[in-house]
Amino acid sequence: MSKFFPKICLSFLLVASTLAGCGDSGPKPSSKPNEQTARTNFKGSKFTVITSADNPPFESHDSANNQIKGFDIDLIHMIAKELEAEIEIKDQDFSTLIPSLDSKKADLSIAGFTPTETRKIAVDFSVTYFKGDNVLLVLEDSGIQSIEYLAEKKVGAQLGSTQAEIASQISHVVKDLQTIPYNKISEVAEEVKSGRIAAGILEKTAAENFSHIGTHLTIIPLDSRFSQPTSIAFPKGSTLKAPIDAVIQKLESDGRLEQLRKKWFGQ
Numbered sequence: 001m002s003k004f005f006p007k008i009c010l011s012f013l014l015v016a017s018t019l020a021g022c023g024d025s026g027p028k029p030s031s032k033p034n035e036q037t038a039r040t041n042f043k044g045s046k047f048t049v050i051t052s053a054d055n056p057p058f059e060s061h062d063s064a065n066n067q068i069k070g071f072d073i074d075l076i077h078m079i080a081k082e083l084e085a086e087i088e089i090k091d092q093d094f095s096t097l098i099p100s101l102d103s104k105k106a107d108l109s110i111a112g113f114t115p116t117e118t119r120k121i122a123v124d125f126s127v128t129y130f131k132g133d134n135v136l137l138v139l140e141d142s143g144i145q146s147i148e149y150l151a152e153k154k155v156g157a158q159l160g161s162t163q164a165e166i167a168s169q170i171s172h173v174v175k176d177l178q179t180i181p182y183n184k185i186s187e188v189a190e191e192v193k194s195g196r197i198a199a200g201i202l203e204k205t206a207a208e209n210f211s212h213i214g215t216h217l218t219i220i221p222l223d224s225r226f227s228q229p230t231s232i233a234f235p236k237g238s239t240l241k242a243p244i245d246a247v248i249q250k251l252e253s254d255g256r257l258e259q260l261r262k263k264w265f266g267q
Contacts, residue, residue, distance in 0.1 A: 042243070043084040047107040049076055052094035054184040056209045057264045058112045061091075071264035072110045075129065076232075078256065082247045093183050095160035098122050101235045108240055112203060114162040114228040126232040127245045129257065133227050134166055136220040137192050137200040137207045144199060144220060151175040153198035156188040163201040166226050170201075186210075193217060203228075205265055 051072065053059045059070040068089055080087045092100065097109045102122045112132075115125035136155075138144045147170050155170070157163040159181035167179040180197060182188050188200035189210040202210070204219065211217040232248075234241050251257040 046086040049089045050106040050109045051111045053091045079247045109233045113233045115231045124234045128229040130230040133204040135204045135207045140216045140218045154178045156180045156197045157201045
């Protein structure tokens with residue numbers, strides 16, 4: 001009896017274990033039961049949006065009411081309304097925006113971003129919501145007509161911007177071109193106006209804003225190699241990307257995004 005008893009007990013335990021497993025063969029509850037809701041339902045949520053409010057007409061300070069205004073700002077408010085969410089907009093230097101997203105200090109950033117391959121290493125980007133051209137901002141009497149005229153001259157661009165990357169590209173093909181970074185686009189325009197640098201590289205609509213102020217500044221178009229799409233930036237893996245992509249596409253298809261472009265750019 002004692003010889004067979006351990007085998008009987010072992011068989012019984014195996015059968016019991018199998019039956020218990022069968023009883024648990026249905027779908028297991030998710031460890032994140034509200035995961036899908038978290039990705040699609042943002043009603044009542046509040047998101048931190050960071051920008052660099054020195055890039056009119058995309059984003060700039062309105063001195064009349066101490067608010068940030070612009071095309072990007074109107075767009076992000078439209079997106080928030082569609083998602084039934086609230087937003088808090090914070091102003092930072094442009095060069096700090098992607099590091100802030102990378103360290104999860106903000107939920108998204110709208111600041112005229114071009115989704116370059118280098119930036120995609122650190123952050124995710126939305127679908128394109130605007131396509132812009134880049135230009136040289138120069139004094140009217142500078143004699144500069146193209147990038148070839150920049151040899152042995154100083155050119156400014158905003159630190160960390162696509163325009164700074166373009167300046168670097170141009171420096172490889174134009175003799176002795178010196179590129180100088182600035183924290184704010186307005187600083188680039190002021191340096192051109194004062195004659196301390198020969199040209200600034202800016203997005204066309206921003207450059208037009210500065211050249212229309214009556215400062216004897218004018219713009220020189222750069223060729224299509226330097227055109228750029230514009231997107232919203234998110235921390236890697238953000239659950240906001242997909243729903244915001246959908247909202248941008250909706251605003252594009254129903255004409256509201258085009259109306260917004262006409263409001264700010266007349267196009």
